[in-house]
Amino acid sequence: MQVILSHEHADFDALASLLGAHKLFPDALPVLPRSLNRNLRDFLVLYGGQLPFRDAASLPREPVERAIFVDSQTAQFVRGMRPETPVCIIDHHARERELPAHYRYEGEPLAATTSLLVERLARCEPALALEALEATLLLLGIYEDSGRLSYVGTTARDLRAAAWLLEQGARLELVDEFLRHPLSPAQSRLFDRLRAKAEALQVHDQPIVLACASADAGEPIEEISALAQPLLDLWQPAGLLILVDLGGHLQLVARSRSDRVDVGGLAERLGGGGHRRAAAAVARHGDLAGFRAALLAALPDFVQPPIRVADLMRPDPETLSPELSIAEAETRMRALGHAGYPVVEAGRLLGLITRDDVDRAIRHDRHKQPLREAMRPGPVSVHPEDPLRRLRATMLTSGWGQIPVVDASGALVGIVTRSDLLRLWNQEDGP
Incomplete structure (x- = not known):
C-alpha cells in the first residue's frame, strides 16, 4: 500500500495537493489529515463524495510501502508506516533540514x-483527464496559497498552472465561494478584541502590529x-x-508583507x-x-531596517537656473x-x-522665456x-517622476x- 499525506490544519493547497498527487500516482491513497480548516470541511461536506479521499481509520491493515508527503515535510504517521518507510516529499517550501x-x-x-x-x-x-470539480479544487489550492495570484512569491509558473486548470473546466465562481468564507461568531468576537488591543510598534523603523487577546473561556476558536x-x-x-490565549495553550499567528520581516525565523x-x-x-506552557515578552525580545533579530531614500538616490544631481532660457535649457538637456x-x-x-515641459514650451514658441515660466513649482521633495x-506617496500626490532630495536645511x-x-523590482526586496 502507498499513501499520500499532508499537514494538520490542512488548507486548500494541502487538500488539492493530495488530489494532484493521487492523479499522478493512482495506486497511492490520499489520506485526509485529522484536522481541516473550516472551509475545507464545508467543501468536503458538499463535494467529498465525488473525490477519492480516505480517512486514516479506513485504511487497509497492510504495510505502507511508500509515503508521499505533499505541502509538508512532516506528517502524522498512519497505520502500516514504520520509521524506515520510504518517503517522497513534494513541497513548495525550501528543505527545512537534513x-x-x-x-x-x-x-x-x-x-x-x-x-x-x-x-x-x-x-x-497520454493526457490525463480532469473532471471540472477536480480542476476547481486544484485551482483553489493555487489561489488560496498565492492570494489569488497576488502574493510576492507568485511566479509565472503558478499563473500558467492556473490557466491550464481553467482550460480543464475549473469554475471560478466556486473558487470565490470557498475563499470568501465569513468569520464565525466566535472569530468575530475575537477579531474585535484583537483590534481593540492591538499595539503599533516600530522595530528598526518597520511598522509592526502586535495584537494579543484571550479567547472566551470554554468557547473553542477555530482557525485563528x-x-x-x-x-x-x-x-x-x-x-x-x-x-491568543486559548485557555490550555497559547497560539501565535504571524504574517509579513515584506521580505525584511522574517516571521518564519521568529516563529522557529x-x-x-x-x-x-x-x-x-504554539506554547503549551506559560x-x-x-510569551509576549519573549516575542518582543526575539523580534528585532528578524526585522531589517527598510530601504531608505538615501539608499536609492543619485547624489549631486545636475541642476538648472530659473533664469536660463527655455532654448538654453533644451540644449543643456540634450547634452546631459x-x-x-x-x-x-x-x-x-x-x-x-x-x-x-521644455518640449511643450518650445511648441508654443516660448524659446526665449526664462525657465521659471515653464517649470513645475512647489516644495516637492523628500529627505x-x-x-x-x-x-x-510623494510621487503619487505630485505626479512628478523625479523627486528632489533635500537635507534638513533644505539644500539639494x-x-x-x-x-x-523600478530597478528595485529586480531585487528581492521590491519597493
Missing part, C-alpha cells in the same frame, strides 16, 4: 505545492489564522503578530515554524504576558540626457523641469532618511526617479 537516507525531496519555490503537481499533470502523456488577512487589510503593516525561535511571510507557533532637473536658485530648490513609502543633495524605483 533528511534521512530513505527520504527524497522534490520541491521548488512556487506559490503553491499544487502548482508543482499541476505542471506534472499538464505534461502527462483566518483573522490575519482582515487585520492586515486594516492596518497594512510590514508585519502582523497575533497572540519560539518553537514553531513556517516561512518568511507566514508562520505560527502565560500570555510571558536626463529626463528631469531640479531648478535651484542660491541653493534653494524652486521646482522641477522636465524634457516634456534622505525617508522610507520608500514616503517617496512613493540628490534626486530619485521612477527608474530608480
Whole structure:
C-alpha cells in the first residue's frame, strides 16, 4: 500500500495537493489529515463524495510501502508506516533540514505545492483527464496559497498552472465561494478584541502590529489564522503578530508583507515554524504576558531596517537656473540626457523641469522665456532618511517622476526617479 499525506490544519493547497498527487500516482491513497480548516470541511461536506479521499481509520491493515508527503515535510504517521518507510516529499517550501537516507525531496519555490503537481499533470502523456470539480479544487489550492495570484512569491509558473486548470473546466465562481468564507461568531468576537488591543510598534523603523487577546473561556476558536488577512487589510503593516490565549495553550499567528520581516525565523525561535511571510507557533506552557515578552525580545533579530531614500538616490544631481532660457535649457538637456532637473536658485530648490515641459514650451514658441515660466513649482521633495513609502506617496500626490532630495536645511543633495524605483523590482526586496 502507498499513501499520500499532508499537514494538520490542512488548507486548500494541502487538500488539492493530495488530489494532484493521487492523479499522478493512482495506486497511492490520499489520506485526509485529522484536522481541516473550516472551509475545507464545508467543501468536503458538499463535494467529498465525488473525490477519492480516505480517512486514516479506513485504511487497509497492510504495510505502507511508500509515503508521499505533499505541502509538508512532516506528517502524522498512519497505520502500516514504520520509521524506515520510504518517503517522497513534494513541497513548495525550501528543505527545512537534513533528511534521512530513505527520504527524497522534490520541491521548488512556487506559490503553491499544487502548482508543482499541476505542471506534472499538464505534461502527462497520454493526457490525463480532469473532471471540472477536480480542476476547481486544484485551482483553489493555487489561489488560496498565492492570494489569488497576488502574493510576492507568485511566479509565472503558478499563473500558467492556473490557466491550464481553467482550460480543464475549473469554475471560478466556486473558487470565490470557498475563499470568501465569513468569520464565525466566535472569530468575530475575537477579531474585535484583537483590534481593540492591538499595539503599533516600530522595530528598526518597520511598522509592526502586535495584537494579543484571550479567547472566551470554554468557547473553542477555530482557525485563528483566518483573522490575519482582515487585520492586515486594516492596518497594512510590514508585519502582523497575533497572540491568543486559548485557555490550555497559547497560539501565535504571524504574517509579513515584506521580505525584511522574517516571521518564519521568529516563529522557529519560539518553537514553531513556517516561512518568511507566514508562520505560527504554539506554547503549551506559560502565560500570555510571558510569551509576549519573549516575542518582543526575539523580534528585532528578524526585522531589517527598510530601504531608505538615501539608499536609492543619485547624489549631486545636475541642476538648472530659473533664469536660463527655455532654448538654453533644451540644449543643456540634450547634452546631459536626463529626463528631469531640479531648478535651484542660491541653493534653494524652486521646482522641477522636465524634457516634456521644455518640449511643450518650445511648441508654443516660448524659446526665449526664462525657465521659471515653464517649470513645475512647489516644495516637492523628500529627505534622505525617508522610507520608500514616503517617496512613493510623494510621487503619487505630485505626479512628478523625479523627486528632489533635500537635507534638513533644505539644500539639494540628490534626486530619485521612477527608474530608480523600478530597478528595485529586480531585487528581492521590491519597493
